[in-house]
Amino acid sequence: MPVTDWDAIIVGTGPAGSVLACRLRPGRRVLLLERAALRDRTARADAAVPRIGDPIGAGKLDCGDVSVGAAASDNREVFAGADVPRIGESLPGAARVLLQRCGAFDRFVAAGHVERGATVSQWERDGPVWFDHLRDPNGPGWHLDRARFDADLRASAVAAGAVLIDDCGALRVTRDGDYWCVDTGRPAAARETQNALHRAPVLVDATGRNAAVARQLGIAxxxxxxxxxxxxxxxxxxxxxxxxxxxxxxxxxxxxxxxVPSGQRVLAFHLDADDAELRALKALPALLDKARRHAVLADVLPASADKTVHARPAGSAVLDRTALAGAAPGFFAIGDAGLSFDPIASQGIFHALASAESAANAIEWSDGSGDPAAARDAFLAEMTAVHTHYRQRLHDTYAAPATYRQWPFWLRRDLG
Ligand SMILES: Cc1cc2nc3c(=O)[nH]c(=O)nc-3n(C[C@H](O)[C@H](O)[C@H](O)COP(=O)(O)OP(=O)(O)OC[C@H]3O[C@@H](n4cnc5c(N)ncnc54)[C@H](O)[C@@H]3O)c2cc1C
Structure with a gap:
């Protein structure tokens, strides 16, 4: 079967995948594969897909009719093709330098994301505590228009010259010598001659909590x-x-x-998957009633509203480190695919950007005189350190609310 060669194939175009594509371009032929049928087709550049020996260029392809990947996913609420706004909107000021480094900051500034105000928290004690992010040396950070943020990062990657194929079907990953091969299952519809088979020394799983590529490689x-x-x-x-x-x-x-910047207000409650109250709280009146018992929320919530309540897995998850270290060189898992954070940490997007930056450094080092296996090991060691630090912080956070210490939800999170 004819094959198209790339320097890197990135699966998933959330913040992690797009930022890595920006970082690896220009200079490398980068293919981005996305399961969702994207709405933001203005991100498309119409140049042809590079073939072996072609000068490096920009482009975007369609990938035919919709076919959702075979693997079960807890990440179905994607930014594109979904009518629900994407949850996850708080970005710390420290992200600025990462957005600058990948060349996406000007577009970010133009998007009108809103500077974060203070945090009012009723956590350690019964009364509210105010925390002002202005004291953060990196600045207060932002409340994002999340769909716009994701779309802008993708557009930056395409503008930098990455080729994006959206609306992909189930991908099949194999190994051939020093190369990773990805079979998209069919040629791109927009170009009948486009190959379905792609090959690169570097393969990146940026599929979020789905971790679709890692799981296909048998990494738990x-x-x-x-x-x-x-x-x-x-x-x-x-x-x-x-x-x-x-x-x-x-x-x-x-x-x-x-x-959020649209003026809508997110109301989110996090509870155990086996909590008997979960079903009842999927009705908005019940969710609002429960929330309004807390003064810190009642101040800003309406008495009623007619909106759908969505449920989404939100707990921490991590890929098996030993299996990752045993995968053939050139494989990386970044963002939520490698490590998913509890939303209380407000760290997921930052980690997506930071792990993309770390992976870019490892890939660049391997391309030079570095040993690809050592570069990947260094990347994995860094991710392990992030995980360890995060677990400690999470423990401290969940240990703080004294009022509820004896309740099952809080006892379970005595992560000691
Ligand atoms: C309730 C909740 C609240 C949150 N709040 C915050 C917050 O306030 N601040 C914060 O920083 N983070 C927050 N997060 C986390 C944040 O949203 C994620 O960490 C971030 O989106 C991770 O980015 P990513 O690029 O790794 O993955 P994603 O954004 O999930 O992107 C993955 C991409 O891969 C694609 N994909 C999936 N499977 C396949 C496949 N098989 N083939 C091809 N493509 C595929 C998806 O369509 C998607 O485009 C929150 C998360 C939750 C659940």
């Missing part, structure tokens, strides 16, 4: 916490000018609420 993903996030997007309220992040502990979980 360990879910550390069966946390579920119930969330609703409440309609904009002209009187709601609050710019704070509101966080609150409850007996069987914890809340956050924040207004």
């Amino acid at each position: 993903r360990r879910v550390e916490d069966e946390l579920i996030c119930l969330h609703a997007y409440l309609p904009p309220d002209a009187l709601d000018e609050d710019r704070c992040t509101r966080v609150c502990a409850d007996s069987n979980g914890w809340w956050y609420s924040v207004r």
Whole structure:
């Protein structure tokens, strides 16, 4: 079967995949494969896909009709093709330098994401505690228009010269000598002659919590916490000018609420997957009633609204380190695919960008005089250190609310 050669194949175009593509371009032929049928087709560049020996160029292809990957996914609520706004909107100021480094910062600034206000938290004690991010030396950070953020990063990757094939079917990954081969199952519809088979020395899993490529390679993903996030997007309220992040502990979980740039307000409750109350709270009136018992939330929530409550896995998960170290060189898992964070850490997007940067450094080092296996080991050691540090911080965070210490939700998270 004819094959198209690349320097790197990245599967998944969330923040992690797109930022890595930006970092590896220019200079490398980078293919981005995305399962979702993208709406932001303005990101498309119409140059041809590079073939062996072609000068490095920019392009985007379609990949035919919709066919969702065969692997079960807990990540179906993708940014594109879904009517639900993407949850995950808080970005710390430290992300600025990473966005600058990959050349996506100007587009980011133009997008009108909103600077974060203070955090009001009812966590360690019964009364509210205010925390002002202005004291953060990196600046207060942002509340994102999340769909725009993801789309802009993808557009930056395409503008930098990565080739994007969206609407991919189930991908089949094999190894051939020093190369990773990815079979997209069919030629791209827009170009009848386009090969379905792609080959590169570097293969990156950036498929988020799905970790689709790693799992296909037999690398187990360990879910550390069966946390579920119930969330609703409440309609904009002209009187709601609050710019704070509101966080609150409850007996069987914890809340956050924040207004996103569209003016909608996110209300999110995190609880155990086996909590008997979960089913009832999928009705918005019940969710609102429960939230409004806390003054820190009642201040900004409407008495009623007619919106859907969505459920999403939100607990920590990590790929098996030993299996990762045993995979053939050139394979990397970045962002949520490698390590997914509890949303209380507000660290997922930053980690997506930072792990993309670390993977880019490892890939560049292997391309030079470096040993690819040593470069990957260094990357894995860094990810392990991130995980260890995160677990310690998570433990301290969940140990703090004294009021609910004896409740099952909090006892379970005595991660000691
Ligand atoms: C409830 C909740 C709240 C959160 N809040 C925050 C927050 O406030 N701040 C924060 O920083 N983080 C937050 N996060 C985490 C944050 O959203 C993620 O960490 C971030 O999206 C990870 O980026 P990623 O690129 O690794 O993965 P994703 O953004 O999940 O992107 C993965 C991409 O891969 C694609 N894909 C999946 N499977 C396949 C396949 N088989 N083939 C091809 N493509 C595939 C998907 O369509 C998607 O485009 C939150 C998460 C949850 C669940």
